[in-house]
Amino acid sequence: MGTPDFAVPALKALIASHHEVVGVFTQPDRKGGRGKKLLCPPVKVEAVEAEIPVYQPERVRKNADVLQTLKDLRPDVVVVAAYGQILPQSVLDVPRLGCINIHASILPKYRGAAPINWAIVHGEKESGVTLMQMEAGLDTGPILEIHRVAITPAMNAQELHDALSDLGGEVLVDALDKLEAGNLPATIQDDDASSYAPMLTRESGRIDWEKSAQQLVDHIRGFYPWPGSYALREIPCAEAGAQDDLECSTLKVHAARVAVGAGSDALPGTIIQADCSSGTLQIATGEGVIELLKVQAPGKRAMKARDFLNGCDFSVGERLL
Known part of the structure; x- marks a missing residue:
């Protein structure tokens, strides 16, 4: 489950691995660009090229068809990367090994929609990718792995975005193998150390x-x-x-x-x-x-x-x- 460019390296890594990608959920096509043409999400483009079934529900919450489709796919695990929709508990409960989110910050800092931007705005010296077990709260689930990168003095949000996007793809497959083998312990987040990265306007x-x-x-x-x-x-x-x-x-x-x-x-x-x-x-x-x-x-x-x-x-x- 993912939508923008950030999620593409993770999907590519899964396709190239020994794991089978049984389906891809992404946001609906939207009009954009100067000509306001209907544009496909980058994740959809990658999935179609790999001949993977694509599902684009307008809403996941309170959608019985989405829930049934997911049950029919019988996934062992769902990988989520910048999907753009909040998953209800009914969806989180479907996969045998749960839903794993690739979050672009060192949790519990910078939960929310724009962690890459706010980390730089606030002068942080490092960021990273957190793999977390999803739960109903906003980026509050247990931490499985954290992989860090330095934020250099001249680095902008686009450059950090690209670095974290690539990093997510690099570490995902190994983490899934550990999860399947039962060798990926989870650590509860410290809510008192958390901060929020609100959506940009x-x-x-x-x-x-x-x-x-x-x-x-x-x-x-x-x-x-x-x-x-x-x-x-x-x-x-x-x-x-x-x-x-x-x-x-x-x-x-x-x-x-x-x-x-x-x-x-x-x-x-x-x-x-x-x-x-x-x-x-x-x-x-x-x-x-x-x-x-x-x-x-x-x-x-x-x-x-x-x-x-x-x-x-x-x-x-x-x-x-």
């Missing part, structure tokens, strides 16, 4: 210049590529007769770093350096100075700060919101 990416430069760098890394990080800039209204009015334009920030050794008494969000020749674009924050490395103006492609400064009218003293 467009507003999650809004930059708060009152935070420190390091916190903002982590914010930009953690929300790349989605929902992305952005600030607002006030510009004169383009409508005729409204020269004195201002409207907000969005500036997306794709990459940044702490400006080591730089300091400023300017209000947070104030541009303190915008040098076309050196390509230096620095902003005052609540603590320290941040240097924007890659940005994107409305209707434009993402570009390095030097190229951006050559074609814009940013000026020292202007304040981003």
Whole structure:
């Protein structure tokens, strides 16, 4: 049971192993892209290519047909990786060895929908993949194995996603063999040490210049590529007769770093350096100075700060919101 790219390496590992994949459950096809065409989930694409039966129920909970289909498949174990639906106890009880979830954090920290993003946003130095025995609670089941990876200072959420996705595929088959042999003991989670990683929204990416430069760098890394990080800039209204009015334009920030050794008494969000020749674009924050490395103006492609400064009218003293 899985849906996005994150789950594909796990499915590939199972297909290539001595285990038999008797069925794949994934989310229904959805419209997406510029043309709003009907798109198949990545897991479905992989399953169809391997000629594995695919099931795409809109809802799993309180769905008698789904429950009966699963019973008819008679699975020994169900592997779940970013499926996108909460499984009811009736489904969890079907497989002989239970349901095993591949969760992209070191549980009990970062239970929930977006553990990869929030680990980076909060400045964590490591993350990992937890294999857990599922129960009715949200990522609360007993831990079977934890496999760790370092979060390097420049790593963004997409890079960590790819690393953890591959890691899940690498460790899964061996863990299932241990489970079948009865050699995979479970450890109850410490609820007091738990934290929650809520679902992301467009507003999650809004930059708060009152935070420190390091916190903002982590914010930009953690929300790349989605929902992305952005600030607002006030510009004169383009409508005729409204020269004195201002409207907000969005500036997306794709990459940044702490400006080591730089300091400023300017209000947070104030541009303190915008040098076309050196390509230096620095902003005052609540603590320290941040240097924007890659940005994107409305209707434009993402570009390095030097190229951006050559074609814009940013000026020292202007304040981003």
